[in-house]
Amino acid sequence: MAWTKYQLFLAGLMLTTGSLNTLSAKWADMFSAKGCHDDPDHAFSHPFVQAVGMFLGEFSCLAVFYILVCQDRRRPEPRMNRGQSFNPLLFFAPAMCDMTATSIMYIALNMTSASSFQMLRGAVIIFTGLLSVAFLGRRLAPSQWLGICITILGLVVVGLADIASGHSDDSHKLSDVITGDLLIIMAQIIVSVQMVLEEKFVYKHDVHPLRAVGTEGLFGFVVLSLLLIPMYFIHVGNFSDNPRQVLEDALDAFCQIGHKPLILLALLGNTVSIAFFNFAGISVTKEISATTRMVLDSLRTLVIWVVSLALGWERFHGLQVLGFLVLLIGTALYNGLHRPLLARIPWCAARMNLEEDSSDAERERLLNDGRVQACEDT
Structure with a gap:
């Protein structure tokens, strides 16, 4: 089936903004500028300030939601499913996971390449798969275990590629590259906890x-804006690259932005791109479809890699x-991108239908749990 112009636009928007999100964050890390009190030029290394900007972009999605709600109310017959009423504090734990993981990843981005x-x-699919089995009672298909x-x-x-590049590339020390890679993988464990909690709450409520x-x-x-105060x-x-050697020097970040406004452009690019993404x-x-979203997410990695090579960043x-x-x-197998090919084989098609029925049953169970809970609350 041919895509409509709107669908093509959405796919292009997701691919473009998703790539810009990582590239703009890396671009900000590559700047050097003077800080406060005539400090000499030093690298812009402010992962927690960058994380605050990212959360501002996510926060803007709430404004988009209420705009869509207002537009839907003006229709003769509202069609938008706004969901059940819920306690917003349910999402506090996933938000803290997101905050921790994002901050760790921005630290790691200073140490390794964007690609x-x-x-x-x-790596998030490994830990998400394992945690969904342990805490959501999900049964992974053999293809998903193979994908993991x-x-x-x-x-x-x-x-291994990063270790090899660490020996030949002067932009990052080998120890920094290894530390950055380990931090990224560690952050994915936290992200997987966030995703499992989100799935449970989104379906349940x-x-x-x-x-x-x-x-x-x-x-x-x-929360992170308030935490910038004690971090100062x-x-x-030596763990920190700012002149005062504190966990995060937000004032130094603002001073560097004042001396080199292009840093602000990179930060705004990160904030705006995450919202549109x-x-x-x-x-x-x-x-x-969700499958198309997974394909575009994989293509995003390719775009980031090609652009980084073209700009000479790596x-x-x-x-x-x-x-x-x-x-x-591995990602294709885990997300079922092989299914259209196997669907042409009769016994494989029957097997996949059983797996889809099992998955639908799990989602229905979570939804039913939410309906029962809602009745009990009332």
């Missing part, structure tokens, strides 16, 4: 995805190509 950063984020195993192999290959993202963005923005006084020594991703799932390594292909195969 490796994006590739290693594929292949993804682990891909992570090993990407890690039938929450609109934009509202869920916006609510988490609100919590993350408020926590001395961490979330909107486009949800719209692609609704208008096309060097070409054959192992990285192999790692990307292996990760792509």
Whole structure:
């Protein structure tokens, strides 16, 4: 079936904004500028300030949700499913997971390349799969277990590529590259906890995805903004790259932005792109399919890698190509991108129908739990 112009627009918007999100964050890290009190030029290393900007972008999704609600109310027959009423504090725990993982990943982005950063984020399917089995009672299909195993192999290959680049690339020390890669993988464990909690709450309470993202963005923005105050006084020594060697020096970040306004452009690019990326991703799932969203997310990694090479931000390594292909195969298997091919084989088609029925039953169970809980609350 041919895509409509609107569907093509959504796919292009998701691919573009998703790529810009990582590239703009990396671009900000590459700047050097003077700080406060005539400090000499130093690298813009402010991961927590960047994370605040990202949460501001997520928070804007809440505004988009209420705009859509207002537009829907003006229609003679409202069609938008706003979901059940729920306690917003349910999303506080996922928001804290998001805040912690995002901050760790922005620290890691200072230590490794943008393409490796994006590739290693594929580790999230390993931990999400395992946690969904443990806490949601989900049964993974054999193809998903195979996808997890292949993804682990891909992570090993990407890690080896980073070690090889650390020996030949002067932009990052080998120790920094290894530390950055490990931090990214550690962050994916936290992200997987966030995703499992989100899935349970979104299905159980039938929450609109934009509202869920916006609510988490609100919590993350408020909490992390307040945490910038004690971070200004926590001395961490050489772990930090700012002149005062504190956990986060927000004033130094603002001073550097004042001396080099292009940093603000990079930060705004990160904030705006994350907002549009979330909107486009949800719209692609609704208008096309979740499978298409996974394909576009994989293509985003390729775009980031190609642009980084074109801008001279990193060097070409054959192992990285192999790692990307292996990760792509693992992600495709886990997300069921092989199903259209296997659907042509009769006994495979019957097997997949059983798996889909099982998945639908799990979602219905979560929805029913939410309906029962809602009745008990009333």
